[in-house]
Amino acid sequence: MADSVPAAAGRLAPYVAVVRARIRAQRSYRTSFRIDLLGSAAIGVIEFGEVWIVVHSVGTLGGLNVRAILLLFGLSNLAFASGNLIAGHLDQIPTYIRAGTLDTFYLRPQPLLAQLLISDFQLRRLARMTAATTVLVVGFGLNDIVWDVRTVAVITMAVTFGTAIFAGLFVCAAGLQFYLINGAELTNAFTYGGAYAAGQPASVFTRPLTLFFGYLVPVVFTGYLPTVAILRLDSPPGLPSWLVWCTPLAALWVWAVALLLWRLGVRHYQGGGG
Amino acid sequence: MSEPEPDAPAIDIAGLTRTFGVRRPLRRRGAEPARQVVAVDDLTFRVERGESVGYIGANGAGKSTTIKMITGILVPTSGIVRTVGLDPVRQRRRLAYRIGVVFGQRTQLWWDLPLRESFEILAAIHRLDPAVATRRTSELVERLEMASTLHTPVRQLSLGQRMRAEIAAALLHSPELLILDEPTIGLDVLSKLRLREFLIAERAEHGTTLLLTTHDMGDIERLCDRILMVDHGALVYDGSLPGLVRTVGARRVLVVDLATPAGTLPTFPGVEHLGSQGGGIRHRLAFDAETTTAAALLTAVAEHVTVLDLAIEEPAIEDVVRRIYQAGG
Numbered sequence: 001m002a003d004s005v006p007a008a009a010g011r012l013a014p015y016v017a018v019v020r021a022r023i024r025a026q027r028s029y030r031t032s033f034r035i036d037l038l039g040s041a042a043i044g045v046i047e048f049g050e051v052w053i054v055v056h057s058v059g060t061l062g063g064l065n066v067r068a069i070l071l072l073f074g075l076s077n078l079a080f081a082s083g084n085l086i087a088g089h090l091d092q093i094p095t096y097i098r099a100g101t102l103d104t105f106y107l108r109p110q111p112l113l114a115q116l117l118i119s120d121f122q123l124r125r126l127a128r129m130t131a132a133t134t135v136l137v138v139g140f141g142l143n144d145i146v147w148d149v150r151t152v153a154v155i156t157m158a159v160t161f162g163t164a165i166f167a168g169l170f171v172c173a174a175g176l177q178f179y180l181i182n183g184a185e186l187t188n189a190f191t192y193g194g195a196y197a198a199g200q201p202a203s204v205f206t207r208p209l210t211l212f213f214g215y216l217v218p219v220v221f222t223g224y225l226p227t228v229a230i231l232r233l234d235s236p237p238g239l240p241s242w243l244v245w246c247t248p249l250a251a252l253w254v255w256a257v258a259l260l261l262w263r264l265g266v267r268h269y270q271g272g273g274g
Numbered sequence: 275m276s277e278p279e280p281d282a283p284a285i286d287i288a289g290l291t292r293t294f295g296v297r298r299p300l301r302r303r304g305a306e307p308a309r310q311v312v313a314v315d316d317l318t319f320r321v322e323r324g325e326s327v328g329y330i331g332a333n334g335a336g337k338s339t340t341i342k343m344i345t346g347i348l349v350p351t352s353g354i355v356r357t358v359g360l361d362p363v364r365q366r367r368r369l370a371y372r373i374g375v376v377f378g379q380r381t382q383l384w385w386d387l388p389l390r391e392s393f394e395i396l397a398a399i400h401r402l403d404p405a406v407a408t409r410r411t412s413e414l415v416e417r418l419e420m421a422s423t424l425h426t427p428v429r430q431l432s433l434g435q436r437m438r439a440e441i442a443a444a445l446l447h448s449p450e451l452l453i454l455d456e457p458t459i460g461l462d463v464l465s466k467l468r469l470r471e472f473l474i475a476e477r478a479e480h481g482t483t484l485l486l487t488t489h490d491m492g493d494i495e496r497l498c499d500r501i502l503m504v505d506h507g508a509l510v511y512d513g514s515l516p517g518l519v520r521t522v523g524a525r526r527v528l529v530v531d532l533a534t535p536a537g538t539l540p541t542f543p544g545v546e547h548l549g550s551q552g553g554g555i556r557h558r559l560a561f562d563a564e565t566t567t568a569a570a571l572l573t574a575v576a577e578h579v580t581v582l583d584l585a586i587e588e589p590a591i592e593d594v595v596r597r598i599y600q601a602g603g
Binding site for chain 2: 010013014016017018021024025028029099100101103104106107108109110111267270271
């Protein structure tokens with residue numbers, strides 16, 4: 001990636017060095033690394049099994065059949081797994097604060113959030129992405145999908161901006177944790193809870209839940225809305241089908257809130273008000 | 275204000291104050307308002323480039339809070355800090371290229387990787403030219419005698435080895451200002467000596483400004499031309515070490531172990547017999563460093579009894595601080 005854009009590569013060099021170091025460190029504990037990988041993959045499989053059993057016994061859930069659920073689960077889980085890879089360790093902020101790691105980051109010439117994002121790149125999270133991708137590919141195979149530009153656009157949007165939405169939610173949670181030193185339980189409701197909600201058809205939600213996950217913590221953009229758009233199904237009240245084209249806006253919204261909460265959190269830590 | 279002058283002082287602090295709100299446990303809603311604790315209280319001082327300053331005080335006196343404001347980790351409640359001419363909070367990233375900091379209790383190394391890799395990563399983080407990085411790393415490795423530990427994972431280093439590595443890591447990008455928070459805490463005598471020798475040589479060659487917090491009088495004696503002492507967040511002394519000892523009249527203590535027990539020792543002028551232990555084997559004699567030397571006192575004692583072993587106790591910093599505080603009011 002480097003040679004054609006040396007300036008950009010130069011800017012990225014500090015980050016590349018840290019991420020490569022993290023990868024080397026994890027590979028040096030081979031057994032533990034393999035167990036981690038297996039564990040992560042198992043969690044993905046179990047979560048999918050849970051949804052599968054429910055849908056299999058009722059036939060359809062919220063207007064989606066088992067095959068459609070595969071698609072929904074694959075999309076939302078891939079977005080979550082990628083977001084988790086980028087930012088999932090941010091819920092460790094209270095630990096970083098206690099151990100003084102955060103102070104060390106202040107002494108380095110990169111932006112604080114960027115340093116934190118790359119500080120704990122965990123390869124085992126790739127296993128979760130692999131599991132999600134497998135489900136997604138199977139979902140592609142089992143459904144009648146019209147492979148036109150529109151479908152490809154929806155899928156691309158769902159995966160990239162879905163990743164951004166989940167990564168942004170982790171940043172929101174991290175910003176809040178500057179205030180709530182033991183607030184991981186609360187913020188997990190938004191991150192991991194959001195991921196769980198994203199794996200469900202939004203059509204089964206009550207009206208307040210639809211609004212909550214549709215507009216406030218917009219995880220329906222990562223799974224349900226694109227699934228409905230790909231399969232050209234009718235969308236439930238409160239979530240018009242054109243909404244899927246607003247996925248970039250949903251990601252933008254999450255990141256606007258995320259950066260605001262992060263800024264407030266950091267200022268609180270430094271004691272500069274806010 | 276934003277453009278640094280090249281000859282700005284290393285540290286310039288004026289009216290610096292930092293308070294912390296301490297929340298009490300909630301019994302009833304809104305029962306008690308948050309209490310304010312003043313950690314740093316209207317501090318004003320300036321450290322010129324090339325100086326070597328010991329920043330001392332008892333635990334909780336406000337040393338760490340000051341350092342966190344100098345390095346941009348904490349925002350002052352009021353007052354001004356300029357570090358190498360920069361505003362540490364607003365210009366934190368530019369400042370990071372120009373200062374090196376070691377917090378004694380924290381690490382900036384990658385604990386699960388060989389030490390060598392930490393230096394490589396830090397070189398990339400500070401965007402050092404590869405040739406410069408290689409030259410600087412080998413210089414530090416040689417001077418701090420780390421060649422044998424370079425391939426050891428950081429988690430397996432001894433405390434002394436790790437502290438040397440931390441200091442090398444802070445100096446890798448050749449900072450103008452080096453801030454060390456308790457660098458010798460927990461180190462054995464030999465490690466302390468080596469570290470001090472290294473710091474003296476490093477400063478002689480590169481002119482690095484040094485700000486050092488410590489509880490070890492030996493660090494100050496060997497490394498610092500100037501002492502700043504804080505107590506309850508306020509500056510109570512600014513001057514040299516002999517001046518400080520003179521101000522507080524801090525005494526050194528000569529401890530002698532005798533060949534045969536002696537109930538009492540003759541009295542020497544200006545020396546106080548603090549007591550004896552072991553049935554008259556060990557005696558403790560306090561003397562004023564201004565009027566007597568340890569050698570003179572020992573000679574005087576040896577004229578009367580046979581001395582087998584001896585030790586000299588330096589005034590503890592906490593002691594000195596307490597005396598200053600009592601003297602001041």
